[in-house]
Amino acid sequence: MKRFLTTLFLAFTLSAGLAAQISEKEEEFLYSIHAYDGKEYKKTFCREESSTIYLLADDQSFLMPRKTFVYYDAALNMWRIDSQGVNEELPGRLEVTGTDNKVTYIDKTVYTYYVTPGEWDMQWKVYTGQKALDEWKTFEELREKIREEGKKFQEEMFKYRRWKEEMNKKIKEARLKGKNFEGLVQELNAKSPPPYPGRIHYELYPLEMAFIINLPVGEYRIRLLDSEGRVYENSDKKIITFSRERSNSVGFIYSATDKIKLPKQSRIPQAIIYINGKHDLYLRPYLQNEFNDFYHEKLSNNDGRGNPLSTKWIITEPLYNSWLEYHRSAEPGPEISLEEQFKVERSRENPFGYRIVYYDRNDAHKNFEPDFRSFYLPMDGKSTVIKIKVRDYKDKYYVSGEREIRVVWYTAGLVFLLILAGIPIAVYLFITIKRIILYRTAEKS
Amino acid sequence: MIRTKDLTKKFGGYVAVDNLNLNIKPGETYGFLGPNGAGKTTTISMILGTLTPTEGEIFLFGEKYTLNKAGLRKRIGVVPDKHPVGVWTWMTAFEYLNFFASIFEVKDAGKRIEFLLEQVGLHEFRNRRFTSYSRGMLQKLSIIRALLPNPDILIMDEPITGLDPFGIKQVRDLIVAENREGRSILISSHQLSEIEKICHRVAIIFRGKLLAEDNMDRILKTLVRHREIEIDVEKIPKTLIRQIEKMKFVNKVKVEDLTLKIEINDDTDRRRDVAEFIFKKGLIPLRIQEKNPSLEEAFMTITNENMALFTRKGAQK
Amino acid sequence: MNEKVRVIGIIARTRIKETLLNPALYVLITGALVFTYYSLVDFINAIDSDGLNLAKTPILELVSGLMTSFFGRTASENLFAHGPFLFTFIVIFFPFILYLSISTAFKLGNEKSTGACQLVIFGPVNITPYYLSFLIRDIFFTLGYIFLVCILFTAGSLVTNMVVDPTFFLSAVSSFFMAIALLSYGILASSLASNGFTSLSIYLSSVAVFFVLYIGSLMTISEYTINPATVIGLVLQVFSPFFYWQASLTAVEHGNWLVFLLDVFALVLITSVLMVATHFLSRIRSIKV
Numbered sequence A: 001m002k003r004f005l006t007t008l009f010l011a012f013t014l015s016a017g018l019a020a021q022i023s024e025k026e027e028e029f030l031y032s033i034h035a036y037d038g039k040e041y042k043k044t045f046c047r048e049e050s051s052t053i054y055l056l057a058d059d060q061s062f063l064m065p066r067k068t069f070v071y072y073d074a075a076l077n078m079w080r081i082d083s084q085g086v087n088e089e090l091p092g093r094l095e096v097t098g099t100d101n102k103v104t105y106i107d108k109t110v111y112t113y114y115v116t117p118g119e120w121d122m123q124w125k126v127y128t129g130q131k132a133l134d135e136w137k138t139f140e141e142l143r144e145k146i147r148e149e150g151k152k153f154q155e156e157m158f159k160y161r162r163w164k165e166e167m168n169k170k171i172k173e174a175r176l177k178g179k180n181f182e183g184l185v186q187e188l189n190a191k192s193p194p195p196y197p198g199r200i201h202y203e204l205y206p207l208e209m210a211f212i213i214n215l216p217v218g219e220y221r222i223r224l225l226d227s228e229g230r231v232y233e234n235s236d237k238k239i240i241t242f243s244r245e246r247s248n249s250v251g252f253i254y255s256a257t258d259k260i261k262l263p264k265q266s267r268i269p270q271a272i273i274y275i276n277g278k279h280d281l282y283l284r285p286y287l288q289n290e291f292n293d294f295y296h297e298k299l300s301n302n303d304g305r306g307n308p309l310s311t312k313w314i315i316t317e318p319l320y321n322s323w324l325e326y327h328r329s330a331e332p333g334p335e336i337s338l339e340e341q342f343k344v345e346r347s348r349e350n351p352f353g354y355r356i357v358y359y360d361r362n363d364a365h366k367n368f369e370p371d372f373r374s375f376y377l378p379m380d381g382k383s384t385v386i387k388i389k390v391r392d393y394k395d396k397y398y399v400s401g402e403r404e405i406r407v408v409w410y411t412a413g414l415v416f417l418l419i420l421a422g423i424p425i426a427v428y429l430f431i432t433i434k435r436i437i438l439y440r441t442a443e444k445s
Numbered sequence B: 001m002i003r004t005k006d007l008t009k010k011f012g013g014y015v016a017v018d019n020l021n022l023n024i025k026p027g028e029t030y031g032f033l034g035p036n037g038a039g040k041t042t043t044i045s046m047i048l049g050t051l052t053p054t055e056g057e058i059f060l061f062g063e064k065y066t067l068n069k070a071g072l073r074k075r076i077g078v079v080p081d082k083h084p085v086g087v088w089t090w091m092t093a094f095e096y097l098n099f100f101a102s103i104f105e106v107k108d109a110g111k112r113i114e115f116l117l118e119q120v121g122l123h124e125f126r127n128r129r130f131t132s133y134s135r136g137m138l139q140k141l142s143i144i145r146a147l148l149p150n151p152d153i154l155i156m157d158e159p160i161t162g163l164d165p166f167g168i169k170q171v172r173d174l175i176v177a178e179n180r181e182g183r184s185i186l187i188s189s190h191q192l193s194e195i196e197k198i199c200h201r202v203a204i205i206f207r208g209k210l211l212a213e214d215n216m217d218r219i220l221k222t223l224v225r226h227r228e229i230e231i232d233v234e235k236i237p238k239t240l241i242r243q244i245e246k247m248k249f250v251n252k253v254k255v256e257d258l259t260l261k262i263e264i265n266d267d268t269d270r271r272r273d274v275a276e277f278i279f280k281k282g283l284i285p286l287r288i289q290e291k292n293p294s295l296e297e298a299f300m301t302i303t304n305e306n307m308a309l310f311t312r313k314g315a316q317k
Numbered sequence C: 001m002n003e004k005v006r007v008i009g010i011i012a013r014t015r016i017k018e019t020l021l022n023p024a025l026y027v028l029i030t031g032a033l034v035f036t037y038y039s040l041v042d043f044i045n046a047i048d049s050d051g052l053n054l055a056k057t058p059i060l061e062l063v064s065g066l067m068t069s070f071f072g073r074t075a076s077e078n079l080f081a082h083g084p085f086l087f088t089f090i091v092i093f094f095p096f097i098l099y100l101s102i103s104t105a106f107k108l109g110n111e112k113s114t115g116a117c118q119l120v121i122f123g124p125v126n127i128t129p130y131y132l133s134f135l136i137r138d139i140f141f142t143l144g145y146i147f148l149v150c151i152l153f154t155a156g157s158l159v160t161n162m163v164v165d166p167t168f169f170l171s172a173v174s175s176f177f178m179a180i181a182l183l184s185y186g187i188l189a190s191s192l193a194s195n196g197f198t199s200l201s202i203y204l205s206s207v208a209v210f211f212v213l214y215i216g217s218l219m220t221i222s223e224y225t226i227n228p229a230t231v232i233g234l235v236l237q238v239f240s241p242f243f244y245w246q247a248s249l250t251a252v253e254h255g256n257w258l259v260f261l262l263d264v265f266a267l268v269l270i271t272s273v274l275m276v277a278t279h280f281l282s283r284i285r286s287i288k289v
Helices: A002-021 A129-176 A182-190 A293-300 A412-444 B040-048 B093-103 B109-120 B135-147 B165-180 B192-198 B216-223 B238-246 B271-280 B295-300 B304-316 C002-020 C023-045 C058-071 C073-079 C085-114 C116-121 C127-160 C166-192 C196-218 C228-237 C241-254 C257-285
Strands: A026-036 A041-046 A052-056 A061-073 A078-089 A093-098 A103-106 A109-116 A123-128 A208-213 A218-225 A237-242 A246-256 A264-266 A272-275 A281-292 A311-318 A322-328 A335-346 A354-358 A372-377 A385-392 A397-407 B002-011 B014-020 B029-033 B055-060 B076-079 B153-157 B184-189 B201-206 B209-215 B227-233 B250-256 B259-264 B285-291
Touching (some): A041 A293, A123 A129, A246 A272, A246 A311, A281 A322, A293 A311, B014 B040, B040 B055, B040 B076, B076 B135, B093 C002, B093 C116, B109 B165, B153 B165, B165 B192, B201 B216, B238 B271, C002 C127, C023 C058, C058 C073, C058 C196, C085 C127, C116 C127, C127 C257, C196 C241, C241 C257
Parallel strands (some): A052 A237, A246 A397, B029 B201, B076 B153
Antiparallel strands (some): A026 A041, A061 A078, A061 A208, A109 A123, A109 A208, A246 A281, A335 A372, A385 A397, B201 B209, B227 B259
């Protein structure tokens, strides 16, 4: 009984605690937003309380007005939607008024978008209207085709495995009986498994209806009108469209041999990369755009926080077709590193349990994908400064594609600072003693 | 040397100095008298350029003075009423004087400092931090500082306030000596006794207005109508009081324990007369002192009536 | 004019000597050197085979964590983008400037109330050169300190192979002008006050307002709200040396030299306006003998 009561008490306390974590759910008018952030599409929503929607200028973003439940989740420190109860998409036209009081009306359009997956590069494509319908149809057909191919592959694979088992059995029997089984082995090795079916390299999002917003930089007011021209309550919002502050700057993703799975970024142009020089580096340049921190944060999360005076760099795409020129201080001239593909292999000899090797498409790594692509930058143990520059195949250097890598280690020479620290005190003591002697002489006289 | 014409200073609605006309002549020691709040400091501040007059004009050494004519101020030595405390605490007296000598471009500064320090007996303390100086030493240091550029006129604000008798004498002697060398001196004070001993001419200011500007004797006659002699006697018979009251120069007699306080109605020193009279009565005066009223006290008696008196006198003159 | 310059020189020299006799100066320089040592050592300890790992040292982790949470990731990244020197400079520079400005505001106010400055202005100059002499002292020590720091950092960079970025020197230039503008506020405060404590209170209050506005402007926000307080804040920012200093740092980071020069010019303008205001205020308010 006592145990039961304790359990009951704990359950009650726990549930009460959890209940306190979220606010009461309230039905609200909101705009669901699919906003392009310069690299990819982000989903957020603009609540009744929020006055402004932030979008990238001259790029397509999507607004979907709806009525649904909204609540605050204290545990996650964010506002969330509960679309299980009410999720009413609101019909109508969107009235957009610019600062010049020019009014335009936008109707909902069907759209879809997809992303092509890669190493870490994301190419987003958006289709609207008839093109979206066509694209969706193509995707459905492709998905059906792949499904069929997959089914066929499964069947053939099943047959192949059964045949392989049979062959193994025959070889085993021949070996036990002392018969020659060379021919069987040759037959086994000669037959390849069925080829893998094709893959869809992208995932198309289901078709949706939304207002497509593609506005130049500026401030606008929007409101939703129903079929009779009446304005929906709480649909009046401000839209701020903003652009990149700097574009196509070069950033680097880099990692050292011993921390290959923990890459770091060097976003700020002209920033110094300090390393201890104990391991080789793998660098990958990318293009990046700079945005106002506050606007961009609000674009990604309408309830988020940002710094209006600050900026942030956003990766747009990897820098393909480029060379890395590096000049190690111990070497007389610059050297060139080409972008290579690498494979991470297990290795007991290495203290960190793996080794990085060049990807061998034809032989060792046949049927495997490379783990990463990068520019290899070996450490020579002598150079203390390595200057890197990225240039394209036409030998043109990329603006802000330079970095300085410095090898730094603790040196006892730094103690000179502590020794210097004593000098001001010594000077003060000297001056004070001199003054005291002056005063004392006077007092004695 | 210094002349003011209709000098007026208003702070909002309050008139601190009201149409003041002063004239300090070369070579004289000029007393500028008035109770606290009379407008003395405000007047001096305007002369020194730290306050801008609301109306009126100031003439320094015959030239009309404006704030931009800072060079004229260089010819004035100033001894403020208090020495700055808690600043320049690291300076020795010599360094302090040297600093001002540099500002005032004193030639042969080292020699002049040594000379002046010697003059006032501070030479042996020159390397001492002046923060350890006594009030009297500080006052002397302040006067030396003012004298460094050999000014044409020395303006002193309450120069003996807070000094012990020895210090008062030293400062007084210094002022007299400087005046004898032909330097004009303006002393602002509320202590009649000292002004009386030093000054040739006096200006009295009250509530911003100039009540009188005259020589010392005439001012005293106007201002001090009742003087008092205090005598300590071994015993005081009742008849003695009546007899003293009958003396022709006595106004009234008060008794406090064994002290007789005799109010005199003329300007003559009557201490000898009173002492001889008490001797004749077979009593021995133990202490006899003429009580000089301070200007502060004198001004306590200023009423509308005697203000009118001063005003009349001024008009007659 | 020459007379004024001469007197300013004399008073400034005395001021400089006075400051040199003050232990606070030496304590601050020693503190700066010790901090620089630990800052560099900490930074080196945080360097890994793959770059900076601030989490390796508690102090840098704390600093970057606070920076990120209050001002955003970019602010934290910018602070250490070229090494530890900018961070170290900010930490050791502000206490020094605070010391100088507090000393200026308090001493000037105190010297007015005790009658010390009157002794000088009874002489060949008005009070403006007296104020200017403080500015000269502050310029002298600020320049000296920045020069010392630059030499120190350069030496530190040579020993450690870390870089004192050229942009750091530009930041030091704008920091100098920011400091002078701040110190001018100390002088203005003393012209408004009649004694040291009032002067110090006025000065510290104004700096506190500017500092809060500055920190507020750097902090991440969730919404722009226009209300009387934000409007007042925006107006006050125009007078804040921190505002132009931050703008100049951003301009340096962006390589926008025109904006940098404009920001420096704004700081010089603030200083000039404050000194002119001090001049006229002291004429209006006058000084009691």
